[in-house]
Every structure is written in structure tokens, then in C-alpha cells.
Amino acid sequence: MELADEIIINAPKDQVYAALNDPKVLKQCIPGCEELIQHSDTELEAKVVLKVGPVKARFGGEVTLDKSGAPDAFSLSGQGNGGTAGHAKGGADVTLTADGDTTILKYVAKAQIGGKIAQLGSRLIQSTAKKLAGRFFTSFAKVMEDA
Numbered sequence: 001m002e003l004a005d006e007i008i009i010n011a012p013k014d015q016v017y018a019a020l021n022d023p024k025v026l027k028q029c030i031p032g033c034e035e036l037i038q039h040s041d042t043e044l045e046a047k048v049v050l051k052v053g054p055v056k057a058r059f060g061g062e063v064t065l066d067k068s069g070a071p072d073a074f075s076l077s078g079q080g081n082g083g084t085a086g087h088a089k090g091g092a093d094v095t096l097t098a099d100g101d102t103t104i105l106k107y108v109a110k111a112q113i114g115g116k117i118a119q120l121g122s123r124l125i126q127s128t129a130k131k132l133a134g135r136f137f138t139s140f141a142k143v144m145e146d147a
Contacts, residue, residue, distance in 0.1 A: 001113075001126055006106040007137045011144040013098040016105065017071040019144060020094070029139040031132050034058075042067065048080070052128045053120045057085030072096060086115020109133070 009016050019025045023044065027036040035047040044063040049056065061080025069075075077091035090111030097104040113125065 001122065001129060002108065002110050003126075003129055003133055004106075004108045005133065005137070006104060007141060008099070009103045009105055009141050009144050010101070011103060011147065012101060013096050013103045014071060015147070016096055016103040016144060017074075019140070019147070020074075021065070021067075025140070025143055028143060029136050031135045031139075041065075046078075046080070050082075050132070052117050053124050055085050055116055055120065057082035057117070059085075059088070061088075082115070082117070084116065086113055086117035088113045088117070105137070107133075 011019075023036045023038045026044075027033050030036070030046070030048060032049040032051075033046060034049060035045075037045045039045060042065045044065070046059075046061055046063060048059045048061075050059060059080040059082040061078050063076055063078035066075045066077075073093065073095045075091060075093045077089075079087070079089035081087045088111055090109060092107050092109035094105065094107045097106070111129065117125065
């Protein structure tokens with residue numbers, strides 16, 4: 001499954017980049033995030049509760065950041081396990097482009113899932129993924145505007 005979108009954030013690029021690397025901001029914006037622990041500059045551990053159709057699961061996982069293109073671009077990859085509900089792994093490439101006082105954030109994300117969640121059907125999973133990504137970026141944009 002692949003998702004791609006772009007959003008305009010009312011903040012300068014350096015502030016957007018810093019916020020995308022701040023575990024406190026990310027925890028606030030990730031839907032269902034219960035815990036986000038930063039182990040190093042490039043490694044995070046997350047606990048997230050998600051509901052996909054009739055399946056609700058608590059996922060624990062690790063995320064690795066690749067900041068080699070910073071501050072214009074970075075990528076992340078991760079994997080998570082939701083016990084009997086299933087597992088997921090994936091990643092995203094993010095680019096940030098300054099546009100005056102705003103920043104254009106573009107992302108392309110890919111994910112693979114398995115277990116009970118994978119049996120729900122690709123349309124339900126795709127629509128849930130789009131909804132969760134939309135909630136994240138709406139929350140993130142609001143946090144940036146309130147900062």
C-alpha cells in the first residue's frame with residue numbers, strides 16, 4: 001500500500017523540521033500514541049493503539065530516522081507488532097520546501113501488513129491509513145500554528 005500527499009504548514013521550514021524531530025510534538029500528533037521514547041537521535045520506540053474496522057490493537061514498534069538529507073528531506077522506516085491482530089512495517093520519505101513564511105510538506109509512505117488486520121481488505125485498510133495520516137498532519141499543522 002502506498003500513500004502520498006502534501007500539506008502547507010504555516011511555519012518556517014526550520015521550525016517544521018525541528019518539530020518533526022521532537023518526540024513530544026510527534027506523540028501529541030500521532031493518532032492513538034500512548035508512548036514515544038527517543039533512544040537516540042535516529043531511533044524511537046512507540047506504543048500506539050489503533051482500530052481498523054472491527055480490530056483494535058496495541059502496537060509496539062521501532063522507528064529509525066535517516067536524516068542525511070536534512071533539513072530539506074528525511075526518511076523513516078519502522079516496524080510494529082500488534083500481537084494476534086497482526087504486524088506492520090513500512091517507511092516514508094518526507095520533503096520540506098520553504099514557501100515564504102510557510103512550508104510545503106510532501107510525503108510518500110509505503111506499508112506492508114500481515115495477520116488479522118491484513119484479512120480486513122485493502123479498501124478498508126487504505127481508507128483507514130489515509131484517515132490516520134490526515135489526522136496526524138491536521139494535528140501537526142495545528143500544533144505548528146499554535147506554537
